[in-house]
Amino acid sequence: MILGRIVGTVVSTRKDDKLAGAKLLVVRAVDPRASADSPKKTQASYLIAVDTVDAGVGDKVLVVSGSSARMAAGLKDTPVDAAIVGVVDTVEIED
Amino acid sequence: MILGRIVGTVVSTRKDDKLAGAKLLVVRAVDPRASADSPKKTQASYLIAVDTVDAGVGDKVLVVSGSSARMAAGLKDTPVDAAIVGVVDTVEIED
């Protein structure tokens, strides 16, 4: 999984039927070491993930990718390759 | 998933039987932050995806990759690793 920060939303009216009602969020990957997010946003990496834990813009979250995204609650057999499966309280690094 | 812009088409006559009738589109990955597309096309990333939502060249779309592409309508058991599953109306970023 990766850590991410929710930074936006996507609206898509014409989409696969199985995505009806899915909340599509823009997630920016964040470095686990950064207490505050890294300032190098020009090189930031973004993906679109489906929320499954009632997360919102600004939250730091846990994102699962690939076929495992379909194991998240409510996403069985959906055409989804990234899901938000946790809201992160704290990250502790000893590196 | 990623956001992409449909920028072209691929014609392949000799192909896997299960791909018969599939509309093969060239998609350029786009940065969710860009209201207009990024100008750095020299470093752009492209992939070929199968359309499942009647999208066309110029559309901004949602692309699902990997095994989850086979969950899109009509792609069960097909040898496809990227599918267009939504036409994007708007992207809102608060980054």
Added chain:
Amino acid sequence: MILGRIVGTVVSTRKDDKLAGAKLLVVRAVDPRASADSPKKTQASYLIAVDTVDAGVGDKVLVVSGSSARMAAGLKDTPVDAAIVGVVDTVEIED
């Protein structure tokens, strides 16, 4: 999927039983925008794919990766993560 150019062959005598008879080809990823292939071969990306459409060296092809490669004709349950599933006639780009 990606576009590729078949640039070579691999011979492996001692291999997984399920790969017996598989035609192993070296594929160079090509940029869909290039009418001729890109000259920057020093940075080229290569992979080994199993041919399923009777393609040969020099052909421009469609390559599917990951579990979806096993959906190609004849590759069910084989240890293969990349398959050539189409010979490309034309690519049209409006970028």
Added chain:
Amino acid sequence: MILGRIVGTVVSTRKDDKLAGAKLLVVRAVDPRASADSPKKTQASYLIAVDTVDAGVGDKVLVVSGSSARMAAGLKDTPVDAAIVGVVDTVEIED
């Protein structure tokens, strides 16, 4: 699989039900050649993995990614794309 060094922990209270009790660890990818870890931490790559072998911060571990992470003990059908499946005793390189 990749080699990694466990460098931290993640706490997430609100998460997918199937992740209840999962120990979420921050893993830094390490170069197999390095007897000591590489000093170039600015370019380090991190991921979040679920521990399945009672590993802890400081351990060098084996991490499996993708759908195969769900084959690790106790992770069947969970939304997890990276699992720690071994504590590494030694790595020998003849390169």
Added chain:
Amino acid sequence: MILGRIVGTVVSTRKDDKLAGAKLLVVRAVDPRASADSPKKTQASYLIAVDTVDAGVGDKVLVVSGSSARMAAGLKDTPVDAAIVGVVDTVEIED
């Protein structure tokens, strides 16, 4: 699949039960064009793969990744995302 050179071994005593007896090898990705291996080892890419064809250090091999690694002989349902499925005799490139 990718071409690789086996350059080392990994010993892990405490590991997932399904990995008992698995031979864990360190593989360096090699460029198919190089008759001898590339000298740029500082930028080399490494992964840990399970041997299924009785390969050894120094061999040039074919490595399959992702869920397809579990299709290799003896790896069904194991937490393995990379398997050595062939020893390479020759690679011919016309690029």
